[in-house]
Amino acid sequence: MEIITLETALSKFIEENLVAEGINIMADTDLGALGLDSFSLIEIVLFLERKFDIELPDELLVSENVGSVRAIAKCSHDFVHNK
Amino acid sequence: MIFGIGVDIIEVERVAKKLQNPLFRERIFSTAEIAYCNKYHKAAEHYAGRFAAKEAFLKALGEGWQGRFSFADIEVYNNEEGKPQIRLYNKAEEAIEQYEIKNMHVSISHVKEMATAYVILEK
Numbered sequence: 001m002e003i004i005t006l007e008t009a010l011s012k013f014i015e016e017n018l019v020a021e022g023i024n025i026m027a028d029t030d031l032g033a034l035g036l037d038s039f040s041l042i043e044i045v046l047f048l049e050r051k052f053d054i055e056l057p058d059e060l061l062v063s064e065n066v067g068s069v070r071a072i073a074k075c076s077h078d079f080v081h082n083k
Numbered sequence: 084m085i086f087g088i089g090v091d092i093i094e095v096e097r098v099a100k101k102l103q104n105p106l107f108r109e110r111i112f113s114t115a116e117i118a119y120c121n122k123y124h125k126a127a128e129h130y131a132g133r134f135a136a137k138e139a140f141l142k143a144l145g146e147g148w149q150g151r152f153s154f155a156d157i158e159v160y161n162n163e164e165g166k167p168q169i170r171l172y173n174k175a176e177e178a179i180e181q182y183e184i185k186n187m188h189v190s191i192s193h194v195k196e197m198a199t200a201y202v203i204l205e206k
Contacts, residue, residue, distance in 0.1 A: 038138060039093060042101070042111065042154075049106050058153045 001052060001080055006073035013047050014069065027070040032063075041066055048076055086184055086206045089142025091135040092199040098134055099127035111137070111154040119160070131198035132191040133159045139189070139202040140169060144178060152178065159189065167191050169202070182206070 011025040018040045019025065031040075041061065048054045054076050065075035101107040108117055111134060120129040137157045152174035162168050169187045171179055179187075186205040191198070 038141075039097065039134075042107070045110070046101065046104055046107055050104070 001054075001077060003073045003077045006048075006052070006076055007069050009051060010044065010047070010069045010072055013051075014044070018043060025069060027073075028068050031066070031068055044072065048072075052076070054080055084206050086182060086204040087143040087145055088204075089139040089144070089202045090199065091138035091142065092197055093131050093135050093138070095127050095131045095193065095196055095198055098131040098198075102127055102130060109155075113155050113158045115160060116158060125195075128193040128195070128198060132193045132200060135198050135200035136167065136169070136189050136191050136202065139200040140187070140204075143202040143204045144182070146178075159191070 007027045011027070014025045014031070014036075015023065018036060019034055023034070025031075044066075045056055045061070048056060056076060056079060060075055060079060065071050108130075112120070112130065116130075116133055120126045120133065123129050134154075136159045137154050140157050156172045156175040158170045158172065159167050160170055167189050169189050182204075183206050184204045188203040188205075189200060191200045193199070
C-alpha cells in the first residue's frame with residue numbers, strides 16, 4: 001500500500017464526509033484546526049478498516065499521528081509494514 | 084474536591100449511521116453496553132448517550148482520545164436504581180488511580196436528535 005494512495009483516499013473521504021462542502025483537504029492540512037472532533041477521528045479509523053483492512057490500534061491514535069492526512073497515511077503505512 | 088468536569092453532546096443520527104458498522108460498536112462499546120442499548124427500540128439514542136458520557140469522562144479527566152486508552156475501557160452501566168455509573172478497565176482504570184479519583188458522577192440525557200452527558204470527577 002503506497003502512502004500516496006492512502007493520502008488520496010483519506011483526503012477524499014474527509015472532504016466528502018467530515019467537513020463543509022468546498023473545503024479542500026491537502027496532505028498537510030491541519031485537521032484539528034478544521035474542528036474535526038474525536039467522533040470524526042473514529043470515522044476515519046473505521047474508513048481505514050473498511051477500505052484498506054488497516055486496523056489501527058488505539059495506542060497509535062496520538063496527536064502526532066492524526067493531525068493531518070499525511071500523518072495518518074504514514075502511521076497507517078508504517079503500521080502495516082511493521083506488523 | 085472536584086478534580087474535573089466534562090460535558091459532551093452529539094447528534095443521534097451521526098451515531099445511528101455508524102451503528103450499521105459492527106466494527107464501530109465493538110471498538111467503542113463494551114459487550115454489556117451493546118446488550119443494554121440493543122434492548123431499546125430507539126437503541127441509537129442510548130448508544131449516543133453512552134458515547135457522550137465517554138467523551139465527557141475524557142474531558143473531565145483533561146484528556147482527549149489520544150490513544151492512552153480505548154473507548155471500550157470506559158463503560159457506562161446503570162445501577163439497581165437505574166442511575167448511570169462509570170466503570171473503568173485497563174489503562175482507564177490505571178489513569179483514575181494515578182489521579183487519585185475517588186468518585187465519578189455521570190448524568191445522561193437524550194431526545195430524538197441529540198444526546199448529552201455530564202461527568203464530574205472527585206478526588
